[in-house]
Amino acid sequence: MVVSKYIYTYSCYEEERSLCDLEMRTLLGSEPQIGIVESHIKMNPSRSPFIKERISIMLEADSLDHHLEQVSALQVTGETFKVLYVKNGSTSKIEKVGFESRRTIEKKIGLHINGVADLHHPKRLFGVIVVNGRWVFGDYVEGEPVWFRHQQKPHSYSTALNTRVARAIVNIAIPDPNGIKAIDPCCGIGTVLVEALSMGIDIVGSDRNPLVLGGARENIAHFGLSGEVKLADIRDITNQYDVAIIDLPYNLCSVITQEEKTEMLQSARRFARKVVVVTVEPIDEILVNTGFDMIDLAVVKKGSFTREVIVCK
Template sequence: MNEQLPLPYFYRLVTPTGHDELAEMELRAIVGEATADPTAGPDCPDRIRWARGGADVRSAAYVAEACRALAVAPDREGLLREAANLGLEQERFRITVRRIGGQDIAVGQEFVIGLANLIEGRPDLDRPVREFVVIARRGAWLLGELVSRADSSWLGHEQRPHQYSAALPPRIARALVNLVAAPGDRLLDPCCGVGTVLVEAAQVGIEAHGREINEALVEHARGNVCHWGLKAEVETADGRGVTESFDAGVLDLPYGHSVPRVEATCRELVATAAAHCRMLAVVSGDDMRSFMTGLGLEVLGLARVHKGGVVRHVHWAGCG
């Protein structure tokens, strides 16, 4: 590994305003330990993280790309000099340039052609075998080789047939699923509303089970799951009556904007989910860490997601 590179892999985050803490938590869940970006100067937006391993980010909500790091340089000319020393060889390659921090950063077609000329082999923009990614930023350009890229399948789910004022945005729901579950797991959503979490879980190969007390919403959840050709079990039932065990739970509590919140019910819902799931993500209007710790849960993180005046508190916990 080039000694100027801090670690062997870098990750690019795409984070809407107010979602930074949840993005960092998703990164931790997918990648494990990741570090801030020592190559970035003061003018560089904080969008790159470094790690020892290259993880699969295809299902991610906020982690856009994982790359194996090849070179770092202060500017594009420096990056071309570094690339020339790498002896890159590949038939059917593609180069993708990501500008971070302003469209005014000059990349230029001559830079891309110059880089392509340094790679032994022919480009193939439609069906590349290997993709090189350039991160173009003021003061710190990076060259990497793509390991995996988010497929953004949550994006299409925003146009669901059944909407609900208390529903989670699909992107947040996808991140919650990524915090607690992996393909093949069984996941419980005890208060599933119109099934936003169930859709995101089913989309990435997780067996999803939902409960919801409001019968009309149960039909809407089934309709939304079906609309995307996915499968999930949804029943009209109280989330406090769970008896089966699950690998993971995502609990989006009634927290008072459109759904009345009853403190005691919320606590019972958390306690029941904690008793039946190995990993748990809980969304609430306020910080429930001390209550969750009191239940014996290991709280791995808290992320606040801001939208307008509303703050969702996302708790990530292991239930032992």
Template sequence: MTEMYLYSFAWQKDEYELSRLEMRTFFNFHVEGNVLMSQKKVEPSRSPYMRLRLDILLEGNTFEQLVETAKQLQLGERTFKIHCLNNSRDAIEPALNRTIRNEYMLQLSYAIEAEPDLEQPDIVLGLAIHDGTFYLGELVAGESVWLKHMQKPEMYSTALSTRDARAIVNIAAPYPDGLKIIDPCCGIGTVLVEAMSMGIHIEGRDMNKRVVWGSRINLRHFGYEPNVEIGPIEEADEGYDVAIIDMPYNLFTHISSELQQSIITNARRIAKRVVIVTIETMDDKIHHANLTIKDRAVLKKGKFERQVLICE
């Protein structure tokens, strides 16, 4: 049987486009709703929008069929409990009332040849009904890791939120193993912290000494060894797989059009793939740097908008 995973997502209204862009980079397609099925295995704590992953063990066209197959489930000495995901909190449709959920969980518990433990089970089995099919699998819940990074020793009013930064790192490098990644305009290190918290090796640099010092302080505060250099992107060496360029500061710093072009052109020089975050439309500058925009999204915060562009 081919391994299959069910994912559940949640997002704020203004985050919809960014959540779909992240979804496309992970899975090569997106769904309009909040449930996605895929053969690709992604750790749900990586994404600020992914609530859970169900590692499917059994499925049935009817509940009775699922119960019959559950009798063959081998858990060994592990204890278990069952959690039905078709409820208002987990938001998988159709929502079932508590009486029906409890009855389903009870019947499955009787069918499984293992010891139930509602307090401290070795494994949590998730029951989900999606598109008319009944699924049972190991439940892996996501953790909101980025919330721990919101309060930094060094703050910068125009920096990306930790939630947005985490999504942008995933968009830049959904499968980062073996990749060489740089944030050459790293500011106080919001992107660096999120990347490192996911175990992603990343280098940083910035031409502003003050913010480089701030990024080093922030990284050490969260237990990460900073790899951040002082200097403009023009001095960065070539040979990176991915560069993440956050340019929101243009609203607050009188940066010239020529410098904007230089940043994008040098990003193209040093990296094969460039993810650009900008509050201005920069399509012409991107094309002038011989980059092609492969995908994009608009991230909204009230009236404030950022464009997120994947370029190669």
């Protein structure tokens, strides 16, 4: 059976909703509904810090009874299986059911499938979910919160991007890593580098502050990763890259002027075809003046602190 569409469930904090929506649009090419994204793109759900699980759409029905008729024709051979009812974030009553009802539905569907069920150590997982009144069934894959493990790194500082936000920004910058060469030219302690390298992305890091480079290298090595991190000013970079991720310095130790920001972004435009900029101050005028086209934007809030994530080409 050919699967050409997938359902992903996701969750995010309200202050990260704008970033989450931008990541969904970029990674999956679809606007998210409440807690749900439908897409023709097949992606490992562990890539995203927001996505929880993926169902490959095999069967669709307009009612549970019709759905049971469909799965009765399904033959599972050579492996055991288990059915999971996947909760939908919708407020619709038909799509919000309690624990006991979910278990009952799982059992009914499992009994109609021709095969051997195993509730404890199944070889194959199926998911069933109700989306906009449709009963959807297919192979189920749960995402792993890789970013969460990366919170426990040897070096950090208070103004650095958190790992969840950093991972989303990497996905926005590099939705398809195949053949892409990327750079983080203001890498700091390497939060973005760790997320990118853990996804197999070809990325290098640099920073003009020699005091942070040792911490970046240790953070990368701590998770069994390897990547180039060197001392360099963004204005001196000569190699060419497909993508640059630039978290503009803003803490008390890295105060930069408007002129310096302009020089940094002019340099980025010279060595990268696509640039994702993270900023705590408005830079629209600088971006326009340096010749960038602003493609998309997200806002991330933490209390009174706000970051903009701007996608430029």
